[in-house]
Amino acid sequence: MTASTDLSFTILGTGALGGFYGARLQAAGATVRFIARSDAATIARDGLRVDSPLGDLHLDPVEVYRDSDTIPPSDVVCVALKTIQNHRLPTLLRPLVRPGTIILNLQNGLTMEDELAAAFPEARVIAGMCYLCSNKVGPGHIVHLDYGTVSFTPFDEADRACIEPLMQAFTAAGVEVESLPDLHQARWRKLAWNIPFNGLSVLLDADTDRIIADPDARRLAERLMAEVARGAEACGHPFAPDFPERLMRFTERMRPYAPSMRLDYLDKRPLELEYMYRRPLREAERHGVQLPVITALADALAFRDRHNRADG
Ligand SMILES: NC(=O)C1=CN([C@@H]2O[C@H](COP(=O)(O)OP(=O)(O)OC[C@H]3O[C@@H](n4cnc5c(N)ncnc54)[C@H](OP(=O)(O)O)[C@@H]3O)[C@@H](O)[C@H]2O)C=CC1
Ligand SMILES: CC(C)(CO)C(=O)C(=O)O
Incomplete structure (x- = not known):
């Protein structure tokens, strides 16, 4: 250095x-x-x-x-x-x-x-x-x-x-x-990775390599990413058409990784649900778009989060 x-x-x-x-x-x-x-x-x-x-x-x-x-x-x-x-x-x-x-x-x-x-x-x-x-x-x-x-x-x-x-x-x-x-576009692009992979790592109890290698989990990640793209577009920050595919390939090349939300869950710490899920959902809704798969993931994570901490 x-x-x-x-x-x-x-x-x-x-x-x-x-x-x-x-x-x-x-x-x-x-x-x-x-x-x-x-x-x-x-x-x-x-x-x-x-x-x-x-x-x-x-x-x-x-x-x-x-x-x-x-x-x-x-x-x-x-x-x-x-x-x-x-x-x-x-x-x-x-x-x-x-x-x-x-x-x-x-x-x-x-x-x-x-x-x-x-x-x-x-x-x-x-x-x-x-x-x-x-x-x-x-x-x-x-x-x-x-x-x-x-x-x-x-x-x-x-x-x-x-x-x-x-x-x-x-x-x-x-x-x-x-x-x-552009700040808002940059933030939505980052969420295109965090929304699928942080949440699924908790819900499916899996690191990124297992999610990306399993056909069902991968399809779920892709659907979540497609919804982030819809949210971004509704808010006026559309992604390039090949961006989700590039992000999946980036994740394939990544070393097996436990996102920080997975570590929080395993340590019974509260999850970053408000700023990573609820706020983007609200922003999309404000622009007239519902994102049902992300909403379902956020609700499931909220349940796991509450019970995880209550059990700890
Ligand atoms: N980890 C990563 O690779 C990435 C993380 N991020 C984002 O970065 C942010 C931080 O994540 P990450 O570093 O992983 O989280 P960590 O939990 O590893 O780090 C947070 C640190 O803040 C400390 N802390 C908490 N409250 C206070 C306080 N009141 N005063 C001083 N210190 C405090 C914690 O201490 P204590 O040990 O006491 O809890 C902990 O050391 C998150 O928004 C995450 O999503 C983004 C990209 C990649
Ligand atoms: C894993 C990675 C590199 C994905 O962009 C990341 O930045 C995160 O965990 O937030």
Whole structure:
């Protein structure tokens, strides 16, 4: 990795995603401040480990905080929590945001940037769609399996100039980057993978390789993806006709992967249903389109989620 960047970063949520990108940015010479929850003390004592085909990292020392109140200001605050925490973002981000701060949202789902821009009009809100396969396997320990490209796009076109320095920082950290023209289209394209594969991995109790190899499961994934395409089109962001097929081929080539929703389910944690399923369904409905297969999947997942946690 080559240095460096003038930007400083705060990573809100030192998990599979935040830990991966934050560690690579720090290893490339950036100032990175990590906010962690259950493993803050372990990271402070033992550092942060990221095993990766790009090269293993063991960062020690790491500037790690248990909450946002005591942190010096950074240029960029990366939101890397699960969206189940998003009702807490106004409180968690308040001490970190000053006029001009870049809030870089790295989560999966739809409408997160609208809420961030409404809550923090003084900030510049940028979306980063992360094409990443990474898991948190233990306290302060992340295993990166595959991919990692970040697609940047601003919430407000007036903030597009922020993207160039962000791309430089991530590139210096060995991360592939691209900038995309349209936030909503980019978010729907990301959902075209997450809606089928995150949900089916829970419902069918299977990693991606088993879903893609089984004719019935694969057909179900394709039907879900076709409905995401209908939703995107209804909302004014049509996909290229060959996009779903390309996404299926991408998944065939992927190493066997347990999406983060599957890990959440196995650990009896709440699932990211609101921003990944309910919000896209509502957006499509607002534009006059019902998506029955996705609705059925969301309802089944809501049932599994409730009972999974109640049993735990
Ligand atoms: N994993 C991946 O490869 C990808 C993930 N995404 C998306 O990225 C987002 C994050 O996912 P992922 O990294 O997998 O999730 P993880 O659960 O691995 O990471 C979330 C981290 O946030 C921490 N956390 C939770 N609440 C707080 C809090 N209040 N203060 C500080 N830290 C907190 C958690 O700590 P604790 O250990 O205490 O729970 C955990 O370490 C999701 O929206 C996901 O869909 C997108 C693309 C790929
Ligand atoms: C698996 C992958 C790479 C699919 O786009 C991903 O980004 C995710 O899990 O959200």
